[in-house]
Structures are given as C-alpha cells and as structure tokens.
Amino acid sequence: MGYIMEKIEGKVWKFRDCIDTDVIIPGRYLRTFSLDDLASHVMAGEDPKFAEKVQEGDLIVAGWNFGCGSSREQAPVALKHAGVSAIVAKSFARIFYRNAINVGLPVIIADVEAEKDDVLRISLEEGIIKNVTTGKTFQIRPFKKFMQGILEDGGLVKHYLKIKEKG
Template identity: 75%
Template sequence: MKTEIKGKVWKFRDSIDTDVIIPGRYLRTFSLDELASHVMEGENPEFAKNVQKGDVIVAGWNFGCGSSREQAPVALKHAGVDAIVAKSFARIFYRNAINVGLPVIVADIEAEEGEELNINLAEGTIQNISTGKSYTIQPFHDFMLGILKNGGLVKHHLKKKNI
C-alpha cells in the first residue's frame, strides 16, 4: 500500500450495505478470487469484471452498513480497489477496512464515474484530475499509515514483532 493513490472512480449511492458489497450466498468460499468475482454485483453487475488495481470507490453516506462481515472490505481490496472515499462509513466497516489494509476516507467530494483521482493520504489531499478540483482531508497519522503500508493490522503487528 502506498500513501499516494491514483485511480479511476466507481460511483455508488448512499447506504451501500455489506450484503450489497458481497452477498451472503458467496460467503461459503475461502477463495479470495471467488469473493472478488462477485463484489458489488447486485449494485453494478459489471463492476467485478471491470474494476482494475488502483481504482477508487466514491460513495455517499453510510457506506458499509449492515453486518460486520470482514469479507466485504477483503473482497473489495482483492478485486483491485485501492481506496474508498465516502461521506460517512459504518463504524465496523471502517475498522474492518483498516484492519485488512484498505484505506477509507471520510470526505464529501465531487467525482463522477470514470474520472480520475489522486489521493495523498500523508498530505491529506484529494485531487480530481479530470476536473481540476482539489479537496483537503484529514491526513492519515503515521500509525495508521504503518498499518496500511504493512497490509493490515495483523501483518503490521507481526512485522513490529519481527515474526
């Protein structure tokens, strides 16, 4: 995980719940590829086929509401999503995303599907490259950047312990 993310926008509505992100019928698999192949299919059937490494989700209020399933941020990250920018997040989704190394950013920005964003987590900036608009966000603290750089909380802890 890098502190600077540059990617194409996928736009989603308010209140995207974890069952929309990864429907419960797919939770029986332990295959990350299988999970990722179904991510967001109820909201956008083309998403899993077309999302690319580095892409960014921009959403409205309450992203990740619903159940506490950790598979939701895992599936998004494995599919290629490098960050999610939303007006607000369900608290447990926010924590689960950070725990698996997926940056989640609380911000109200203007971005349309297909536009390109440049996000700098350390400096606290988002630039919509397509429109030229810039936004200031709360910079991520070094501790949080360390968790993200190491690929999530468990990997961060193991690295700190030299395991």
C-alpha cells in the first residue's frame, strides 16, 4: 500500500527532540518477526500506551534528530505497521530517514506548529503542510519524483519489483 495520495491527513502525536530507535521500539521487543508484535510496542520507551491509542492515518510531529541511535529497520516498520501515515520532524537521523523511505513511510523535514490532536493535511507533491486545526500553512521541499515513486509503491522492494516487472 502506497501513501502518496492527493493528501495525507491525520491526527498529530507530538514528540520531543532526539527520539531514538530504542524509544521507538525498545530492544527487548526485537525478538519477534511478527509485525503485529512489533507494532504493539511502538513508542513504548516514550509513551507505553501509544500503541493502544494510535489510529490508522495518525501522524507524528517531532523535534530535532528523530530516529537517532541504532540503524534498526524495525523502528520505521513498527511505526508504519501501527498505522502512522507520516512523520514530520525538524530533522531525522540519516539512516532512519532512508530506512523509513525504504519501507514506504513518508518522513518530512519541516518545522511546523502543531500540538497533540491537531489535524495536519500534507501534500508531498506540492510541498505544503496545512494545520487544519489552526489554519496555518507551511512550505516544505517537495519530494523528488524517484522518492515519490518509492513511497507510492509502498517501499523500495515493491518499487524494485514493479520496475523489474515492467522489464
């Protein structure tokens, strides 16, 4: 399932600076290959009830250096499987950023004004984030076409298989 639609819209979950991969999916939960098990513990290091409360389509808004720490791919996988449709942060750890794109989870570098439970509408193609709750609009750098293709196809593996299938 790809995420690039006319708009990505969802309720905000707000997090601090320097959310590391141990907070996103603590190491003690990495002994499983079940996506449901991983998702049931997502963000447990910051909010133990997050996985119970997050809903399909919700968004994360965070500060600087989201996804720092280890290079574990399970972090963006768990977020996506839990229903998070995109993450907006002031900056991302480089490996987390690419891992998120590779699994088809949009990660947007932006400094937006948003509080928990605000609703954001994001257009990656146009480069616009609108806080529907407050009416404020924020410009972002539009995603390059090849990145949009990866996200539209649901991740790098699905994107590669689609290209390979076309010959």
